[in-house]
Amino acid sequence: MAAATLETVQRTDSLPVIVLAGDWTLATLPQPLAPFERRLRELAGTGSGWDLQSISRLDSAGAIVLWRNWGRRWPASLVVGSEHRLLLERVEAIVAELPGRSSERLAWLLVPGRLAIVALDHLAGMVALIGQMVLDFGYLLVHPRDIPWREFSANLYKSGAQALPVTALIGFLIGIVLSYLSALQLKNFGADVFIVNLLGISIVRELGPVLVAVLVAGRSGSAMTAQLGVMRVTEEIDALATMGVSRSLRLVLPKVVALAVTMPLLVIWCSAAGIIGGMVSANLQMDLSYGFFIDTLPRVVPVANVWIGIGKGLVFGLLIGLIACHFGLRVKPNTESLSANTTSSVVTSITVAILVDAVFAILTRSFGIPL
Amino acid sequence: MEARPTAVPAIQIRRLTTRFGDVVIHRDIDLDLMPGQMLGLVGGSGSGKTTLLREIVGLLAPSQGSVRLFGQTVLDSDPQRRRLLRRRFGMLFQQGALFSALSVFDNIAFPLRELRLFDEALIRDLVLLKLAMVELEPRHCRLMPAELSGGMVKRVALARALSLEPELLVLDEPTAGLDPDRSENFVRLLKALQNELGFTVVMVTHDLGTLLGLATRLAVLADHRIVASGTVDEVLAVDHPFIHNFFGVRHDMAAAGPRAS
Numbered sequence: 001m002a003a004a005t006l007e008t009v010q011r012t013d014s015l016p017v018i019v020l021a022g023d024w025t026l027a028t029l030p031q032p033l034a035p036f037e038r039r040l041r042e043l044a045g046t047g048s049g050w051d052l053q054s055i056s057r058l059d060s061a062g063a064i065v066l067w068r069n070w071g072r073r074w075p076a077s078l079v080v081g082s083e084h085r086l087l088l089e090r091v092e093a094i095v096a097e098l099p100g101r102s103s104e105r106l107a108w109l110l111v112p113g114r115l116a117i118v119a120l121d122h123l124a125g126m127v128a129l130i131g132q133m134v135l136d137f138g139y140l141l142v143h144p145r146d147i148p149w150r151e152f153s154a155n156l157y158k159s160g161a162q163a164l165p166v167t168a169l170i171g172f173l174i175g176i177v178l179s180y181l182s183a184l185q186l187k188n189f190g191a192d193v194f195i196v197n198l199l200g201i202s203i204v205r206e207l208g209p210v211l212v213a214v215l216v217a218g219r220s221g222s223a224m225t226a227q228l229g230v231m232r233v234t235e236e237i238d239a240l241a242t243m244g245v246s247r248s249l250r251l252v253l254p255k256v257v258a259l260a261v262t263m264p265l266l267v268i269w270c271s272a273a274g275i276i277g278g279m280v281s282a283n284l285q286m287d288l289s290y291g292f293f294i295d296t297l298p299r300v301v302p303v304a305n306v307w308i309g310i311g312k313g314l315v316f317g318l319l320i321g322l323i324a325c326h327f328g329l330r331v332k333p334n335t336e337s338l339s340a341n342t343t344s345s346v347v348t349s350i351t352v353a354i355l356v357d358a359v360f361a362i363l364t365r366s367f368g369i370p371l
Numbered sequence: 372m373e374a375r376p377t378a379v380p381a382i383q384i385r386r387l388t389t390r391f392g393d394v395v396i397h398r399d400i401d402l403d404l405m406p407g408q409m410l411g412l413v414g415g416s417g418s419g420k421t422t423l424l425r426e427i428v429g430l431l432a433p434s435q436g437s438v439r440l441f442g443q444t445v446l447d448s449d450p451q452r453r454r455l456l457r458r459r460f461g462m463l464f465q466q467g468a469l470f471s472a473l474s475v476f477d478n479i480a481f482p483l484r485e486l487r488l489f490d491e492a493l494i495r496d497l498v499l500l501k502l503a504m505v506e507l508e509p510r511h512c513r514l515m516p517a518e519l520s521g522g523m524v525k526r527v528a529l530a531r532a533l534s535l536e537p538e539l540l541v542l543d544e545p546t547a548g549l550d551p552d553r554s555e556n557f558v559r560l561l562k563a564l565q566n567e568l569g570f571t572v573v574m575v576t577h578d579l580g581t582l583l584g585l586a587t588r589l590a591v592l593a594d595h596r597i598v599a600s601g602t603v604d605e606v607l608a609v610d611h612p613f614i615h616n617f618f619g620v621r622h623d624m625a626a627a628g629p630r631a632s
Contacts, residue, residue, distance in 0.1 A: 026536045027458075031488060059536045059568070060504075061489075064496045086567070094499045333517045334471035 003028050004062065008043070009051075017077075018043050021054035024062030033065070040069035049077035058084045060091070067091045122326070129326050132248045133256065139249070151254035159220035159255075160262030164269060167215055171270035174207060175199065175277025183285045192286050196293055197370075199278040200301035205368065208271030209312035210357055213320065216263060217349035221324040224255050225345035228328025229338045237329075252329075256321030263317030264310040271309060304368030312360055319356065320349045379442045381406045381539050381571040382427060387436035389422060396422055398595040400436070404588070406538065409565065409572040411586030413617060418592045420575040421465075421543060427573065428462050428541055429453075440539065458486075460539035461532030465547055467524040469516040469531070475502075476512040479530045486535075501530040504564060522553040526560075533564070540565075542574035546581045558584040579618075591617075 004024045008016045022028065030036045052058070067088060080088065140147050182198050228251060231237045237247050275297070282288040327345035331338050382404040389396040396419040404410050414420045425431040427438055429445035438445050440456060447453045469478050479498045483489060489497070499509055505526040516524065525545065532540060545561065546554035558581050565572060565585075576582050582589070583603065590600040591614055599609035607618055 026486075029488075033488065033490075033493075060497055060500045061493075061536065064493060064500065068493070068496065083567075090503060091496070091500060093503060094496055334515065336472035 004030060006040070006043070008048070016046075017049040017051050019051045019054060021056075023057040024055050024066070025057050025059040026061040028057075029062060029065060037065065037069055040066070044070050044075065047076060050075050050079070052078070052080040052084055055081075055084060058087060060087065063087045063091045125330070126322060126326055129248075129252065129322055129329075133253060133322075136246070136249050136253050146249065148250050148254050151250060152258055155254050155258030156262055158223070159216065159259055160265065163216065163219055163262070163266060166219070167212055167266050167270040168273040170211060170215060171203075171208065171273035172277035174211065175203060175274035175279075176281040178202065178207070178274075179278035179281035180285060183282060187286070192288065193296070195278070195282050195286070195288065196296045197300040199275060199282075200297050201305060201369070203274040203278065204271050204301060204309050205305040206357075206361075208267045208274060209309050209316060210354065211274075212263060212266045212270045212313065213316040213353035213357075214350055216259065216266065216317070217320050217324075217346055217353065220259065221320045221349045222342050222346050224321070224324035225328040225331075225342045226338065228325060229331030229341055232329070232331050233333045233338065247329075252325040255325055256318060259317040259321035260314055261317070263320075264313035267309050267313035268306075300370060302368045302370055308360070308364050308368055312357065315356060315360075316353045319352055323349045323352065378405070380404060380439075381408075381441060382410075382573060383439040383442070384427070385437050385439075387423075387426065387433045387438065389419065389426065389431075390434045395595055397433075397592075400597055402590060402597060402600065404571060404573060406571050407569055408588050409586050410574070410588045410590060411582045412573065412575045412590050412592060413577075413582065414592030415613060419595075420592055423592065424541060424543055424573070424575050428460065429457070458482075458535050459537060460541060461535060461537035462541040463525070463528050463532045463543065463545055465544045467516070467528040469519075469524060469528055471516050473516075474512065475507075475514050475516070475519070475527050478516070478527060479534050482531065482534045497534065498530075501534055504533065505530045506560060521548050522557065525549065525557060529561070529564075533568070536568070537570055539571045539573070542572060542576070544576055545574055546576065546578050551580070554578060554581060555584070557581075561585060 003022050004020070005022045006018055006020045009019050055062075063084075072092075074092075179195060179199055182195055183192070186192055186195055186198075228237070231251075237251070240247055240250065279288075279290060279293045282293060283290060324345050327341040327348070331341045380403045382402065384400055384402040387400040387402075388398055400423070412420050412423065422431065426433050427440070427445070429438070432446055441459060443452065443456050445453075445456065447456065469475075470481065473481065476498055479501055480494050483494045483497055498512075502509065502511065507523065507526055507530070511519075511523070511527075516527070519527065542561075546557055549557060561572075562585060564570075572585065574581075574585065586603065588601065589603055589606040591598050591606060591609075591611070593611065593613040598611050599606045599614060606614065
């Protein structure tokens with residue numbers, strides 16, 4: 001491939017003629033382009049004639065470079081082959097202005113309003129989803145044959161059984177850390193034995209449910225949103241609808257119910273691991289015997305705390321499932337929307353779980369705390 | 372445009388063998404395609420047409436044998452050379468494969484911006500020119516891929532494939548999913564562009580109208596190898612059950628109307 005060249009030739013009379021030769025293509029245009037274009041512009045300014053007949057190849061990039069340095073108009077005198085002229089005519093036909101986006105001057109004023117509308121929209125969507133679930137429950141009570149057992153058990157396994165190792169590990173480690181740090185403080189007051197009260201109440205009532213909520217939101221919530229989202233992108237949800245299968249019954253309900261069932265169990269599992277971690281740490285750190293720990297635990301931690309933990313697990317599970325499905329069904333068929341909705345799903349789930357946890361703390365303040 | 376002076380084949384495949392596990396897809400395939408030719412690759416489903424296409428563009432490494440484009444191996448070990456070679460061909464995917472998060476304009480501008488050689492004004496002109504070439508209007512620029520009809524997706528994908536002025540265009544089922552009218556339009560458009568720009572074409576298609584409307588050469592994949600290749604008439608003269616089956620329809624069409632020619 002020959003590089004693009006240009007030279008000025010003085011022919012017989014009057015003005016010189018600029019002769020272009022070589023390949024004027026995307027690959028062969030000189031780099032950097034700016035000085036080359038400046039030279040072209042200067043030459044165009046002299047009003048001389050142009051001879052393009054020696055150009056062997058001209059592509060759209062070359063044609064555009066020529067056209068815009070001619071000042072977007074035909075030079076006074078031009079010699080060019082017919083096929084290259086065709087290309088230049090195509091370039092001439094390009095509109096000068098793109099249909100631009102309409103920009104509003106006080107656009108920032110609209111932001112709070114838009115946010116409020118979006119929030120209301122989400123709220124309405126959630127309410128509609130909850131309503132649909134209640135209707136589905138009613139339908140299933142009348143038609144128990146339609147209960148989606150397979151989907152339910154698949155979700156139980158994915159969000160429950162497969163989450164066992166990671167929840168146990170996290171619970172155990174948090175138990176160790178909490179026990180170790182508390183022991184350092186309690187020793188100062190000679191209150192070593194209260195480690196059992198401290199660990200018992202904090203893990204069973206508070207840490208277990210919240211830890212599991214965060215883990216499940218990140219693990220199962222994101223997976224559910226992404227799954228529903230991709231099913232929307234690939235029109236699988238529409239395919240289900242045309243087969244007369246209700247998407248809420250087959251996709252949403254099993255997920256939400258499975259999470260509501262597995263979350264309390266995971267909370268018990270995670271809390272148990274946390275307490276075992278705390279017990280091991282207390283034994284190593286303060287020589288607190290396992291027997292004493294296990295013996296003391298039920299006496300200082302009223303059983304109400306266990307019920308509060310399980311109750312939280314149930315509510316968090318319902319909420320995470322609903323939020324994940326809500327965002328999953330809002331995915332538009334493009335990758336950007338999929339990633340945005342998955343992010344929103346996880347962030348919203350965790351935030352809502354912690355907000356609801358605070359509400360729980362207020363509502364249950366008179367239960368399960370030994371005086 | 373003019374035929375290139377050197378006679379380096381645009382595509383040169385030598386003794387190509389593909390295996391997935393124990394399953395043999397291709398066995399000792401040889402294929403040559405000269406610049407400016409338009410090759411239609413046909414074969415039954417599962418005969419490995421798309422696999423061969425993916426090997427040509429270097430998305431898949433063959434088990435044995437070599438693929439050379441313009442005399443260079445596609446899977447060159449030097450990343451710079453590989454990149455330069457990849458700029459010389461464009462691929463049109465079956466589903467368009469437009470970037471769903473980018474608008475039509477940004478989709479076509481993407482390969483140009485990746486070059487980092489041109490300013491935005493030049494890129495804008497180039498994109499609008501490509502849009503005009505595939506007969507779309509400037510007002511379609513701001514649309515997102517999800518808002519396009521099937522025919523428009525193909526056109527935008529074609530504009531994107533053409534944005535780097537490729538010497539070779541690889542088409543995977545260019546008219547699949549289009550109605551006969553649009554598919555005929557698309558074939559006409561491709562043919563006109565090929566006349567104007569002079570690129571080489573290799574395509575996989577099931578659609579006889581597309582095939583006979585565009586291809587100047589045919590290669591038939593069957594029984595793990597290329598059982599026939601050459602001009603349309605040469606291939607039709609070959610005695611092979613698949614060819615009889617596939618082109619049997621064509622004789623009927625030729626008898627029924629002039630569209631097939």
